[in-house]
Amino acid sequence: MNISKSEQLFQRAQSSIPGGVNSPVRAFKSVGGNPIFLKSAKGAYLYDVDGNRYIDYINSWGPMILGHAFAPVVAAIQQKALDSTSFGAPTELEVEMAELVKSMAPNVDLIRMVSSGTEACMSALRLARGFTGRNKFIKFEGCYHGHADSFLVKAGSGVATFNIQTVPGVTGGVSNDTLTCAYNDQDAVRQLFAENKGEIAAIIIEPVAGNMGCILPQEGFVEGLRRICTEEGALLIFDEVMTGFRLAPGGAQERLKVDADLVTYGKVIGAGMPVGAFGGRREIMEKIAPLGAVYQAGTLSGNPLAMVAGYTLLQHLKANPRIYTELEEKGNYLKAGLQRVLEASGTPFVINHMGSMISVHFSDHPVTDFATAASANNALFNKFFHAMLDRGVYLPPSAYESWFLSHALTQEDLDATINAAEESLKEIV
Ligand code: PMP
16 A cells, blocks of 8 residues: 555654644554545545545544535535634524434533533533532543543543553642542442542543443443432533434433433534534523623634534434434444454454444453453554554554444445454454
């Protein structure tokens, strides 16, 4: 595969962009080698600057649930741009967007738009603190909730990939209020509440985790958190930046049948434009300015191009529920195929999967939290990543990331992926 233009661009990028990338997860630092520079994408395929084609399992880290350059979204953005790209004043489209989200997502009385998942989680946490009058909160090791200071403690995604134990610049004053324990460990959560009686504002969780590979909540875990929060007067925040509008029209709340007090969105809600959102029960959301004193704002919040992209995509998803059934079938098919070739290879493995989120861990034990994800053979994953890339399949460049399926994937694409996995395993095991 010729990647000479990518290599040239990466050399050039490093003299003006830190590490040559605008987000660290794009670097191939942990898998080795240099990142591929992309030129365009359509449906399930990415095209790099050298003209190579890849089947995409990153999908911009989640947003492109219907594949790239989905025609109605592209057309809506083009049309909307003619009316100006930003007003900084209210528009009808924002009302329509809020109403559409409310019609799909459970437990959202009021919703505020922001411009990223980071902003959504940061604002939801501030609101939970403002509402309860408590400072501490619980997050789970290996979960990632964006790069706001409070969340960069035992975080997943790039923080785990690059093995950053403490993030310089995050003060002890801030991180002391971040309590952590293992995902799926309800007893540890109870213990933290017992040790910090009346001090914990919220639990924030990825209800299906995607930032330490894909990790599923064990039976009763999220239900248990719901019970504990209710008993302790703390809020349950679902970070649905990955799972929202992906695992079901109503996200993980619908899929797991557990109610959150606050929920954050990103990725799919913006169809690839910079969008995040947080919402929840009216009495909590009414504490946000201008109704309340919990201040939160944004020059570009509710931006018309971002809103029209998200609105068009969500409306399409709402009108076509079969998309979710078909995504489910694609996920099941891929899982079965990967299972077959992995078993044949003789290497120990675990596949974690729900709907259109999936990941392969080269592990001989179940992967249920960050420690078990970290003790898998991630050096083998790194080889697998490159072997797949060489065969035209673009996986996340880290074992600590979920793969995302798009609805644009065809049977042929899935078969090609399974064949590539079979050949890759023969090469690397
Ligand atoms: N929460 C979760 C669960 C995420 O996966 C991410 C991003 N991968 C974020 C929050 C942060 O979103 P953003 O990158 O848009 O700030």
